Amino acid sequence: MANGNHRPLEDDLWEAADQLRANSKLTSTEYCMPVLGVIFLRHAANRFNTATRQIEEDQAAGRMPKRPLIPADYMRRRALWLPERSRYDYLAGLPSGTDLGQALNDTMRAIEESSEMLSGVLSKEYSIFERKVLEDLVRIFNREALRTAGGDVFGRIYEYFLMKFAMQGAQDNGEFFTPPSIVQTIVNIIEPDHGKVFDPACGSGGMFVQSSHFIENRGEDTAHRVTFYGQEKTATTIKLAKMNLAVHGLEGDIREANTFYEDVHELHEKCDFVMANPPFNVDKVDAEQITGDPRLPFGLPGVNKDKQVSNGNYLWISYFHSYLNDTGRAGFVMSSQASSAGNKEKEVREKIAKTGHVDVMVAIRSGFFYTRTVPCELWFFDKGKPEHLRDKVLMLDARNIHRKVTRTVYDFSPEQLANLTSIAWLHRGQSDRFTGL
DSSP: OOOTTTHHHHHHHHHHHHHHHHHHTOOHHHHHHHHHHHHHHHHHHHHHHHHHHHHHHHHHTTSSOOOOOOHHHHHTTTOOOOOGGGSHHHHHTSOTTSOHHHHHHHHHHHHHHHOSTTTTTSOOOGGGSOHHHHHHHHHHTTOHHHHSOOHHHHHHHHHHHHHHHHHTTHHHHTTTOOOHHHHHHHHHHHOOOSEEEEETTOTTSHHHHHHHHHHHHTTOOHHHHEEEEEEESOHHHHHHHHHHHHHTTOOOEEEEOOTTTOOTTOOTTTEEEEEEOOOSSOOOEEHHHHTTOTTOTTOOOOBOTTSEESOTHHHHHHHHHHHEEEEEEEEEEEEGGGGGOOHHHHHHHHHHHHTTOEEEEEEEOTTSSSSOOOOEEEEEEETTOOGGGTTOOEEEEOTTOOEESSSSOEEOOHHHHHHHHHHHHHHTTOHHHHHTO
8 A cells, every 4th residue: 555655646647537437327336447447557657767767868878879779778678668649748648639538548549569579458449438538547647757757657556546436345245455564474484585486366467566665665575586476266357467567667478367277377286476365255165077187185175965166265275285386385264263263174274283383373353354343363384493483373463453544444554564574573483673673
């Protein structure tokens, strides 16, 4: 979520964009992808313009020969090559009678053709907007403050709009979005700073973005430290994630798949970090299809008379554990019911506890999620736990730690996050980090 410096701008942009939605007869779901597409386009233009200035400086200083520019010149500077008709200034300067919907659709197609990662991702539904609404939308994101804004600002604006759309229940009831303070808690405790980072239910990619913030706050380059892998079953949500990565200048291999049945990246026992906010209490998983799956070393939880797993929570928990390599760490959101479930689920839980890999458990109060009111828990595994901690689990009751965002929504303040993190450090014997805080 945004820090104080950016919040007025984000609030202002959202208010202006939401006014347009209210006047356009479109639902939040119809409006969501095209608006995020315009944010993406503004950001792509800024990166392009910055790269152009860098190239001109390099040519003037003799560091680069004077020749016609090619897309690779821009890729080297982490920018997308934009054909002239796809540049924001060109679109903003079109005369009033132009079919702006068609122009934006053409722009998005041209960008997709120039970027393999964005192929088939960007919205091309701008013709559903009335012309006045589109003109106003393009104008909103052409403000002076945005024409010069860097990637971090756009990343925050994009995340802020995702959060607002989630609160309105756009896109599959808002389940594509995990609130930032929950993600930050997971990142702070598992510290995903190297190797393969996998989210098997990746939604709009927030786990990857927060991981990159964590790495860059240490003064390191995300691209040199980690590789992001994601699976997500909803095609629209994959588009949100790919745009989210691109708007933050990140790359990742995100594929459409149902993790209950598929391991498309073949990451069993290969991950350094696993992070996820999976759908809770899923009750229609075909037990026959997953019997014998190597990702289920602790056996199946309860199966009902229809040969379906009666609750998928322990499938997720088993999968997360099995994706880890010998020193891997996992952090994930889980239904509060899972830690006390009985019958077959209890048997699976017992086997997992006996591995010695359960590291930390954090209880979170209700109201942290925008579209579900139930409390939850954060579970953490660490296969590289030192021997003296193997039979110990840090249990944190954070249900009374929160601050109010709206009447019904809560989060952690930066200070509360730092305190929770420091307790995990002390549990691991890292008292020097605590005293340095």
